[in-house]
Amino acid sequence: MAEITVSVDGVKYSDHVEPRLLLVHYLREVVGKTGTPIGCDTSNCGACTVLLNGESVKSCAVLAVQADGAEITTIQGMANGGGLHPLQQAFHQEHALQCGYCTPGMIMAASDLLRENPSPSDEEIREGLEGNLCRCTGYENIVRAVRRAAQAGVSK
Ligand code: FES
Ligand code: FES
Incomplete structure (x- = not known):
């Protein structure tokens, strides 16, 4: 297991993860950001796209450990207070x-x-x-x- 610390939608998380865990699974299953869907798991569809340090990435094509220290924004971090982005x-x-x-x-x-x-x-x-x-x-x-x-x- 490896320890990672990330900021997701403005909140810090530190977790122990398996080195093979995909970022999309970390976001959905560990952090609970189920607003980010999985469409294909083969990096084709883009449904799992998030911002990693401001740049869009397919989160099924990134390991959670590769995101250590990063700022991640999911669709759930886009709305501003109660209003839509x-x-x-x-x-x-x-x-x-x-x-x-x-x-x-x-x-x-x-x-x-x-x-x-x-x-x-x-x-x-x-x-x-x-x-x-x-x-x-x-x-x-x-x-x-x-x-x-x-x-x-x-x-x-
Ligand atoms: S789930 Fe399809 S590109 Fe990631
Ligand atoms: S796949 Fe149904 S709205 Fe785009």
Whole structure:
């Protein structure tokens, strides 16, 4: 077992974990952040995307021990107090989800995209989210939601 200390959504956690434990399993099963779903476990779908020191990563492709000392943000850390994060609001307003399974990962990836490029073209939005799969929406409304959030000046 290895000891790790991480900050998750602004709260510090120290835990003993098996070196092979994936970050997504640590977040869900040890920390209780079940808002981060597992879609494939083979690093294809992007549903498990979180921010690791501000950059989006697929948390099924990272070991928990690799996150030692890091700041992690999950979808559960995005809402501001009682209100939705502007990206969550934009997804809601543009009907950018149906089953919602991909949505946490989409929003985390979109937040990293907007941090790097605050006013992306539609093509850049599609490129930025190409690692995140959605089986329901056809992506059009997702692109519209990210554009709307960009226009609202979201860069978190
Ligand atoms: S569960 Fe991580 S990419 Fe699919
Ligand atoms: S809304 Fe169902 S997978 Fe994207």
